[in-house]
Amino acid sequence: MKRAPTHSYPGLNLGRRHPGADKASEVVTFGFWVFLMSDLVYFGLMFAIYITMIDAQAGGPGPHELFDLKSIFAQTLILLTSSLTVGLAMLALKYNLPRSRIVLWFGVTLVLGLSFLVLEIRDFVAMADKGGIPQRSGFLSAFYGLVPLHGLHVAAGCLWLIVLGIQLRLMGLTDLLMSRVVRLALFWHFLDLIWIGIITIVYFGGLTYG
Amino acid sequence: MDRRSEMHRRERRRYVIGYGGSLLLTIAVFSIAYVFGIETKGVYLAIGLLGLAQLIVQLVYFLHIDRRRSSREDLDLVLFSTLVLLIIIVGTVWIMGNLAVRMHTIPM
Missing domain, CATH: 1.10.287 (Helix Hairpins)
Incomplete structure (x- = not known):
């Protein structure tokens, strides 16, 4: 199949300036995209369970008592901003900016990712204090099956950022590492997409129908 | 440059x-x-x-991801996954909702 040279895999392409890394990225990034879509189906199942469980509150605390929209708003802004900074790190890589710039944007992304996790865990603790624990009701089991699953993905992304940062320091900008950065950026943007689904269906949907 | x-x-x-x-x-x-x-x-x-x-x-x-020819395959993958997802979600909600009505846990 003939492909245009400008765009051969999802996400930002490294392009002609990095022919080796660009070539190395083509097949693996498409494969990674397939993984992300199967992950999407997994998240979709959890969403389906949540929707069917929304009324199964068994007299326990429901969305109105448990959800703190201010914290959700803050988490949304943090995750959205980190999606921008991971994109800027990609651009710094693509246009051969000094490596310190890449490390800077990686660092900002990591700090934002960790702050997101801190806020999310604080929310879970506050929920547990109000009696919102997974075993309380079907609704809460479904909630804890879905939202922390996303949090776990963010934590994995943070770990990936740290490992990749160390690798970049030790090995420099090799083709292999550049192609890994491409996939990390893709993963990170994907997590933001899932988060939009979570605020729309879990939080606002829960408050409307729960 | x-x-x-x-x-x-x-x-x-x-x-x-x-x-x-x-x-x-x-x-x-x-x-x-x-x-x-x-x-x-x-x-x-x-x-x-x-x-x-x-x-x-x-x-x-x-x-x-857009409709450019070069990213069409990525778009195809997104659209197909979305189709699978919609079948899963709509199917689950339909069947479980129907079941809930028949079991009289929620009013018709």
Whole structure:
């Protein structure tokens, strides 16, 4: 199949300036995209369970008592901003900016990712204090099956950022590492997409129908 | 060299536009929830549509998925996964909802 040279895999392409890394990225990034879509189906199942469980509150605390929209708003802004900074790190890589710039944007992304996790865990603790624990009701089991699953993905992304940062320091900008950065950026943007689904269906949907 | 920084500016602007658009949509969603309250189906419909718009903005500006020929295969994969997802979600909600009605846990 003939492909245009400008765009051969999802996400930002490294392009002609990095022919080796660009070539190395083509097949693996498409494969990674397939993984992300199967992950999407997994998240979709959890969403389906949540929707069917929304009324199964068994007299326990429901969305109105448990959800703190201010914290959700803050988490949304943090995750959205980190999606921008991971994109800027990609651009710094693509246009051969000094490596310190890449490390800077990686660092900002990591700090934002960790702050997101801190806020999310604080929310879970506050929920547990109000009696919102997974075993309380079907609704809460479904909630804890879905939202922390996303949090776990963010934590994995943070770990990936740290490992990749160390690798970049030790090995420099090799083709292999550049192609890994491409996939990390893709993963990170994907997590933001899932988060939009979570605020729309879990939080606002829960408050409307729960 | 000049062409390169021109390209860089253009691609950076693309990310910033995507960020600005997503930011506006996020703020719109939360303001609607704050001003109108989250009780009625009309408000939730508006929130859902804005969420969908934000998904599309991020797919286009962050993930660079669009109708260009070169990214068509990525788009195909997204659309097929979305189809599978919709079958799973709509099917589950339909069957479980129907079951709940028949078991009289929720009124007809």
